Amino acid sequence: MASPQWADATTEALFVRACADCHSNRTVWPWYSNVAPVSWLVQRHVDEGRSKFNIHVPGFGRDADEAAQQVRSGKMPESTYPPLHPTARLNSAERAQLAQGLAATFGDDE
Known part of the structure; x- marks a missing residue:
């Protein structure tokens, strides 16, 4: 699985802390993600997050300015x-x- 070349270690650490569960393929699934109906909501959030911005899918860096x-x-x-x-x-x-680091890592059209 490819990973981005982070602009700096702080950006990567902040991303892992606050974003990676929904915006990467390295989701850490909490215990409650195995209990319906909460599991359905968690899965939906992850699926939606990955569809909008996923650092492990080529081409998703183009959406970094929005992220x-x-x-x-x-x-x-x-x-x-x-x-x-x-x-x-x-x-x-x-x-x-984090916003500045995302822009530096993936580029920013602003």
């Missing part, structure tokens, strides 16, 4: 994710750093 904007605006990580994944909570400095 960076979603992080900047606070729309990502999706609001239901951080309460169950406290490490995914990003402060404003981390948000800015």
Whole structure:
């Protein structure tokens, strides 16, 4: 499985913390992802996230500018994710750093 050449280690670490479960092929499935009906919602979120931006699929880097904007605006990580994944909570400095790192890693049309 191919992985991006990250602009820096901090970007990669922030991405893994807050984004990788839904935007890569390396999802860490929590225990509740095996219990219906919650499992259906979790699977839907992961499928939707991967369809919009997946770092392990060639060509998805073209959507990095939108991903960076979603992080900047606070729309990502999706609001239901951080309460169950406290490490995914990003402060404003981390948000800015992740957005800048996504742009540097994948390119940014802004």
